[in-house]
Amino acid sequence: MAYDEELAERVRELVGPASEFTEKKMFGGLAFLVGGNMAVAASGKGGLMVRVDPGRTGDLLDGEGVRSMVMGGREIDGWLRVSAEAVEADAALREWVERGVAYARSLPAKR
Template sequence: MAYDRELADRIRAVLSGLPVREVSMFGGLTFMINDRITATANSAGDLMVRCDPVRVEDLLDRDGAQWPSMRGRRMSKGWIVVESARVESGEDLRSWIEEALDYNAKASGGGPRPAA
């Protein structure tokens, strides 16, 4: 499985203290909380996050955010890929992970969240 190891380590640091399960999927390393996909580090260093489908349009306005495709088809609403250059700072990475955790907690009925 190919994935950006540096990005994966940075995601681990943001998710530190949470019950995370790491799984190979989506062509990268996926981080699951509450048995739900939260974020994926892919081989290009891009970050894919699971987010609230209601927020997708607003989130796509952020620099480097794109609607992902898989096998040539656009994925369903609620997924965003962020290009590697837009998650270089710890603040930017944390912001995207927070979006994913907010949705995860909502979808899981209030599961664990990290301290801000």
């Protein structure tokens, strides 16, 4: 499944000035990176992948629209899958994009 281009455009409008982020096709989706660190992505599996503080992962899960990201059969702290339905509203999408961007900005920049 290709990523949702409409969702990617909505994320692009929220992530900030183009001078502050880069886009990169990754994991079948379109990732938005801040300082070389992935903040959020329009996922190839639908919805978003969002990078968050690993210590907050459990607090943000709701079991329906927000789930842990699973890679290689195990849950990865600091990465969430947010369903397309959970970000239909602009305010909800803004909240997740801002959360991912804020965490990516808190990390040392990659060169």
